[in-house]
C-alpha cells in the first residue's frame with residue numbers, strides 16, 4: 043500500500059484534515075474518507091460534472107483533482123450550499139421549478155450554478171447554457187434547469 | 203404554488219407541489235446506490251472480456267488471490283449451474299442460463315465488455331490492480347456486429363442452443379435469428395393495388411445507450427445465516443430480488459432488496475449485472491461488498507438499445523387515404539435473445555387506421571452487449587421509418603402533413619395490425635392541438651431552415667402494484683409503496699392519495715421501501731407507475747376513508763352510511779370533523795387506521811404525442827441546430843403537470859441525441875471505440891433550445907383520475923420529426939441514424 047499524505051483543507055467552512063494516497067481523487071476522498079457523498083460520480087473522468095465542487099471559489103470536477111493538491115484550499119460541496127438551515131435560492135428554485143427528476147446531476151448543477159451566479163448575477167440563457175455545458179443531465183432536457191437558475195438569479199438580485 | 207387549479211374538479215391533482223424527496227436531493231443528503239457505506243465494507247472490480255467473441259480456455263486467479271488487500275476472487279465456477287429454463291422475473295420471459303452468462307461468462311464471451319471474473323479488495327485501486335493479475339486464456343472467434351450480416355447463413359453462430367421461434371414454431375437448426383414476428387391485417391397487395399402513390403424506403407439506426415448519469419452499483423451483505431441483503435440502484439426491487447434468487451439458486455425469501463435512490467434508468471436498470479456478483483463476493487469474503495461500474499463498463503457491459511434495419515412501404519389514394527402499409531424490421535438483440543422487436547412491430551403502424559397492413563419482424567443475436575429496454579423500446583426506430591415515409595407521401599400528394607395524419611389517425615374502434623381494438627384514445631386531439639399551436643402557425647424563414655412534424659405512440663402496461671398507508675395523530679398519512687422513484691413518482695402517487703382523502707399533498711408522506719416491507723410491486727417502467735401505483739394509492743385512500751367513516755359513525759353513534767364525507771370533512775346531523783380532527787381521536791377511540799391495496803390493472807392504455815421541430819442545417823459542415831421544439835402529448839390527466847412536462851422535455855432531448863449524435867462506433871473486431879461521455883455524446887446544455895410543451899388531456903376511462911402513462915412516448919417522434927425538418931431545410935431524405943454532421947454533409951454533397 044502506498045504511504046498516505048496528511049492534508050489540511052477548509053471544507054464547507056470547517057477546517058478539515060485527512061489522510062490520503064497520492065492516487066486518490068478529491069471526489070474519492072470526499073465520498074469515501076469524509077463521508078460527504080453529496081458529490082456524485084457519473085464518469086470519473088471529467089465528462090459529466092456530477093462531481094462539481096468549488097475549489098477556492100472556482101467550479102472544478104472533483105474527480106479530476108488529486109486530493110493531495112488541495113492542501114490549504116477552500117472547498118465547497120453541495121453539503122455546504124444551504125446556510126443555517128436555509129436553502130440557497132438555487133436549491134429552493136430547483137425544487138419549485140421541478141428542475142430535477144432522478145436528481146443525480148442536481149448537486150453538480152447547483153454547485154456549478156452557484157459559481158456562475160457568484161460571478162455573473164444576471165446571466166442570459168446563453169450564458170447559463172455555455173457555463174454549465176460541462177454538466178450533463180439525461181432526465182430533464184435542461185429546460186427547467188435553465189428556468190430555475192434564472193428564477194434564482196432574479197430572487198438573489200431582488201434580495202440585494 | 204400549490205393552490206387548486208381554478209375550475210378544476212380536483213383540489214390536489216393538477217397542482218404543482220414540491221416533491222417529497224426534493225429536499226434531500228438538492229442538499230446532497232439523498233442516498234443513492236453508491237452512497238451506502240458499511241463498516242468493513244469491501245470494494246470490488248469486474249474483469250471484462252477484451253474480445254467480442256471468444257472461447258474461454260482457462261482462467262487463473264491465483265496471482266490476484268495473493269495480491270495484498272484482496273479478500274475474494276470469483277469466476278463463473280463460483281456460480282450455481284443454471285439450466286436452460288425460461289422464467290419471468292419481472293421484465294418478460296428470459297432464459298436463466300443466458301441471464302447468468304450475462305452476469306459472468308461461462309464458456310464463451312459474446313461481446314467485448316462481458317463480465318468474466320470479479321475481485322473484492324480493501325479499496326477500488328487494489329481491486330483494479332488485482333483484476334489485472336487474473337490470467338484468462340481466450341481462443342478468439344470471428345465476430346459479427348451488423349444485423350443483416352448476422353442473419354446470413356454463413357455468419358458466425360453465437361449460440362448452438364438458440365433456435366428461431368417463428369410465432370411459436372421452433373426451427374430445427376440453431377440460428378442467430380431468435381424470433382420472427384408476422385402480423386397481417388387485410389391483404390396488403392390488394393391495398394397497394396388501390397393506391398395512387400406508393401413510397402418505400404430503407405432505414406438503418408445505430409446502437410444507442412440509455413445514458414443514465416449514475417453508473418450501475420450494488421452492495422451486498424450475505425449473512426452467515428444465509429440471508430442476503432442487496433442495496434442497489436434498480437427500477438424494480440422485486441424484479442431484482444427474483445433475478446438474484448434465481449441466479450444464486452437460493453429461496454426468494456432469503457433475499458431482501460433495498461432500493462436506493464436511483465440516478466436514472468430509462469429501462470436499463472431492470473436486469474441485474476452487479477447484484478449477484480457482489481453477493482458472491484460477500485459470501486466468499488464474509489464482508490459487505492460494493493461494486494460500482496466505471497463509465498466505460500456502463501457503455502460496454504450494459505444494455506444499449508438495438509441497432510436496426512427497416513424497410514417501410516406505404517400507399518395512399520390521391521385524396522390522402524392510406525390504403526396499405528408494409529414493414530420489414532430486423533433488430534439486433536445483442537449477445538443474447540430477447541429485445542423489443544415485438545413492440546416495434548406493434549408500434550410501427552399504431553398511429554393510423556390501416557385496412558391492409560403486413561409487418562414482419564426479426565430479432566437477431568450478434569456480438570454486441572445484450573440490449574435492454576430503453577424508453578418506449580422499439581417504437582422510436584419504427585416511428586422513424588413510418589413517419590418519414592408518410593411525410594414523403596404527403597409531399598408527393600401535396601397534402602399538408604398534419605392533414606394527412608388527421609385523415610388517417612387511429613381513433614376509438616380502430617383495430618391495430620397486431621390485433622387490439624383501441625378504446626378511447628387521444629390521437630386526433632393531439633394532432634388538432636399541434637395544428638392549433640403557436641409553433642405550427644408561426645412562419646419559419648431563412649435559408650437552410652426547415653420544420654418537421656411527427657407522431658408517436660406508446661402504451662402503458664398495468665402489471666402489479668401494492669401500497670399501504672397509516673393515519674398519524676396529526677392528520678397526516680404515511681404512504682408505503684414499492685415503486686422506485688426515478689423522476690418524481692412519490693409526488694404523483696401521494697397526490698392521488700391526498701385527492702382521494704381530501705387532504706393536501708404535503709400531508710401525505712410517501713416512503714419507497716424494501717422488498718420485505720411492502721407487497722409485490724412490478725418495475726418502474728412501461729410508463730406504469732403513476733397509472734398503476736397511483737391506482738393502488740387511490741384504493742388505499744378508499745380503504746382509509748371507509749375506516750375513518752366507521753370511526754366517525756361510532757363516535758356519533760350512527761350507521762356509517764349516514765356519515766357524509768366531502769373533501770376530507772366527515773359529518774352527520776350537524777356534527778362534523780375534518781380528517782385531521784378525526785385522526786387525532788383515533789388513538790383514544792380504538793384501533794389504528796391502516797389502509798392497504800394491491801392492484802393488477804388489466805390491459806394497457808395508449809398514449810400519443812406529436813412533436814414539432816424547426817432546424818437549421820449548416821450545409822458546409824452538415825451540423826443541424828435545433829431552433830425550436832414543441833412536444834404535444836395526451837397525458838390522460840396530468841397529476842403533477844411539472845413532472846409531466848419534464849418527461850416530455852427529457853424524452854424529447856434523448857430523442858434529439860439519438861437523432862443527431864449518439865451511436866456506438868464498432869471496429870471490425872467488434873470493439874467499441876467511443877465508450878465515454880466525451881466520445882459518446884449525449885446532448886449537452888448547449889445542444890438544445892427550450893422545449894415547449896402542450897399537455898392534452900383525454901382522460902383514460904380505465905383510471906379513476908384518467909391517468910395515462912407519459913414517460914415513454916416523448917422519445918418516439920424526435921428522430922422522425924428531425925429527419926423531416928432536415929428534408930424541408932436542405933432537400934435530402936435522411937434514412938440513417940444518427941444524422942450526424944459527416945453523414946448529413948455527405949448526403950448534401952451527393953445531392954448537389
Ligand code: FES
Pocket residue numbers: 082083084085086087088089090091092093094103104105106
Ligand atoms: S464524475 Fe467527475 S466529471 Fe463525471
Ligand code: FES
Pocket residue numbers: 141142143144145146147148178179180181182415465466
Ligand atoms: S435529473 Fe437525472 S440526470 Fe439530471
